[in-house]
Amino acid sequence: MRKNRAVYLLLALALVAAACGDSAGDTTTTAAVATTTTAPAATTAPPETTMALPAVDIGVDFEAGKIYVGMLSDLTGPFGPLVTPIVDGHSVYWENVNANGGINGLEVELVVKDTQYIPDNHVQFYGELKEEVVAFGHSTGSPHTMAIREALEADGILAVPLTWYSGWSDPALNSNLVPHGAPYCIEAMNVLEYLSKKFEADNGAKPSLAIVSVPGDYGLDSAIGAALAAAALGLEVVYDGTGKVIPPAAGTTFDPTEFVTGIVGSQADIAFVTATPGTFSGIYGGSLAQGFEGIWSGAAPSWNPAFIGPDSPIRGGIARDFWGSAYISPWSSDAPGMKELRDLFAELRPDAPAHDYYGEGFVEASILHAALQKAYDNGDLTQAGVVAAAKSLENVDFGGIGPAETYVGEPNDRLQRQSLMFRPDPADLDAGGSGTTVVEDFFTSDIAAAYEFTGACYKLEG
């Protein structure tokens, strides 16, 4: 009987807490204030009272002086180690902007949701946030962003994609998305041309290629780009594991055996693996165990600096075999934008470790900043107004962190085709750096330059 009394007590407490919890629940829903263009007579009116305030609908609160921006991030899923620094980059960027007057006095506040890289969560959080924010600072994952693409268009909201699927630049598919960086398809062409030329120069023969990828538009876009590059360069594809790598989920583990057997057995010279960092390291480790020596590369999100961590068993192997590509300059770059980033981090986040992906956060936030500012200047800071402003941006500059982006004009002309090549540097990581050294600053391969972009390399169904 004693045991049961404790249970009843807990139940009673729970009921009481339920009553208390829910009455406060109403106040936690963040501002969805609809104000008109007439300036409010509130005490916290923005400083520039001489200008008429822009029209707003959702996500802007003049009384609180805030603009709300939603973030659909994968913080604890397979790309968590990469997205967390990106979100930190966003936070530091906006802290700096807010400290310097914000957007005409309005501070930008991020509402971050962790989707864990699960499309249902992504769709669900989108549904919740679209009533609270004026735009999305980023949306992680290609299939996930595809899942909300139609809704973004129907609801008239802007999102900066944190994915490099070529579909975002596709005239037929591009809804309210403002991508940056070379799409996976183009990146594969850049990488393979660079590596193939290097191999030919070193060995006097064309390399053979193994292409392995996860399914979905992330993996398949990259794999198709690799196949196109192989065809253009005359490389033989000796093993094709396109779309076969299934990352582990709750209840399943990842078994790299079939890919290891495929890559090692085919004796490929270059292994191009587009996957999550976890599955990439599994396939790499298995192949290393079988004595495989070759050139390893893949789309940028396959790389995680933890590969060359001090205790990592594949540290030496990765340092020897891996050639990485990136969309942005690494932490140690001399670009003025990166210098500014390092200074800001030293000031606002002195304990944060060096990481290449803070720059990614800065680039995404810069795009949104430009869009928000332009929307404000146009007098229309509604969700639709931000979309219109973003789509009219030209030559958004990132201070050298990444190549400038334009959102007006023909898709084929404004498609970003530049990539950067780096190599892992364990000594740099040990010394407190980010673990990468640039071997080729932003370049465009001949194949990519000649490529006629008429639509997404990989068309996703459904």
Added chain:
Amino acid sequence: MRGRPLLFTKYTADQALLPTGTKKVMAAIFVALLVSIPFDLIPGLGFLAANDWLKTLTRVFIFAIGALGLNILTGLAGQVSLGHAFFMGIGAYAAAVLGAAPGALWGLGLPIWIWLPAAGLVAALVGVIVAPTAVRVRGLYLGIVTLALVVIGGWLFRNTESATGGSQAGRNFPPFELRLWQEEKPFLSFAEDGPWFGIDLSAEAKTYFFLLVLVAVFTLVAKNIQRTRVGRAFQAIRDRDVAAEIMGVDEFRYKMLAFAISSFFAGVAGALLASFVGRMIPESWDLALSVQLIAIVLIGGAGTVSGTLMGAGFVVIVPRFVQELTDLLKETIEEGEGVLARIGDVFIATSGSDGGIINTLPGSGPGLSVFQLNLVLFGLLIIAFLIFEPLGLYGIWLRIRNYWKGWPFTY
């Protein structure tokens, strides 16, 4: 007779679903309560009329349907099954293939009155196919065989991309709307805000009513199964299957029937869940979903229908409610006043540099995130209920009821 409610003079009265007057009244009140929730009529429960709470309640109904099926299999017939998620997935994809609009993935665009029952029937068929293997083994061996079903099912779903959209990508599922055949505009759509009989309802409220009707139907079916010959055969098999066989209960046939019926429920629940969420990836139909359903059945009270319903409400609402509680605590801490704020601050971390057991950050931070806290609580609740109250919520309800029945002579 008025004063002796438990004195039954006819078999029909004994077998009735609501035998006593009190039960009838309570059932009526309960149903009225459920119907009135979206209209914000009850003071104090007004918060439930908000769209996100309606969605939570609708989710409760969907899980209740699935759990009712598992209750028939595990609680009534005593067959341990960890494979319920597999049948839900089968039902969902059958519904998708039949009901989704034609496109790059398979879809025939048929109306709901075809795809919803078909989801159940296809799942039931698969249940019948699986049954002979499952019936050969008993007890916990069966549990592990059904675990194999989930694993094999996961592989099957991931590799039939034309039907499921493939791993990581998933597909969209047909929305809730009533059509006669494949015409353009459905004559009744649950997906839009708009008036019904003059009352303005949101899409969430309409879906809520749709599922309320469905869960009522399935509850009646489940309760009826319990009191028929089939139900009694199931219970005989659960209690002593050798003795049941001796008595003439064909073990093989009834076990297969139990699998078929529970798979039907699971298939329908899977199709409803998929359409409700809108988009599911093949990995969603995993062991964790099966465990959630088993937990609902066991926490609610295995073998009882009302227990299962209570269990569904409990398991789906508790995470929601933990989220609200932590949000409330976070606000209190940020305001910084009062004892609660100080105590809360010790346990809860509101930023990366704070210390605490639970953190309110969206990603990872010191301590458990709210998502992880919900998982831990879920596990602890399973353990607590099974140790302290094996009859589950139904058992607690029985105790409360018996206490008040004997009041004030409770000794």
Added chain:
Amino acid sequence: MSAPHGGGPAAWMLLFQVEQPSFLEKLPDALVAGISAGAVYAMLALGFVIIFKATQVINFAHGALSATGAFMVAALATVLRFPGRFIDGAPKAVQWGLSALLAVFAAALLGMAVERLFIRPMVGEPLFTIAIITLGIDVVMRTVTSDFIGTDIRPLGDPWGANSFEAGPFRVAHSEVAQIVVAVVCLLGIWIFFRTRFGVAMRATAYDQEAAMTQGIKVGRIFSVAWGIGAGLAAVAGLFASVFPRSTGVSSFTAFVALGVFPAIIIGGLDSVPGAVIGGFIIGLAEALAGSYLTFDFLGTGFAGVFPYIVMLVVLLVRPYGLFGTAEIRRV
């Protein structure tokens, strides 16, 4: 670590004058992978069966115990550097070995704590209920451990690294050799243990609890030790599941490696200790061979993970109590 490119396969290629990897070429790697995976599964299955035989409990929390054990190795060896910190002069391997032993011991204590807190009060309750309680324990332990591990993969800092031995067509990683050696040592240890007085007492308890109690055997202590041994073996298995080449460390998914123990147990028979070990090796080999050979297009991807379960179903159809399990006789 620099071995000549394609040392193993190249030799065979010369012999057979073929371009593509043939059946025989893949065999050595598949066998090595299969046997070392089999060793991991065998240790998991052994721990599981000991717990089952002694306490009649199907332990769904085995995966969580193995992941927690592996994490404790990582924490003690790389983060806390304990007790390596105090014996700086000793070689790195000794320091790491001590941390690993300590972690395994801590995992065994954890297993005993779980038994005392959650299983002991449930003596006499239906087995299904206790099995679901272990499911609840699994969820809790796995979540808390995942929270500690974080989103990255945590390397264990083991001394074997990525080094391997080569002998003809066979290429065996140092860690794989260690795996097999440790598995054999554990098997021998268990075999010897069951011949000690306490081990005989445990066998008696497994056979008939009540009779054992009447003989004066302290059944409670038997339970604790059984869970301690089971958890310790799980931790060792978890350790080997988190080293090269299987993985680069322990992650939140390491716990699911132990799901492979179920087909192993079923094939061997739930209550047979030698059956568990044999079942473990069968499953390991099945997975490795399926990964290497069963890569036809129509099987799609990830079939290697499913194949053990199919083998299990086939075995069950033929022998419903596993290869070595004791059949219940039911006549109707």
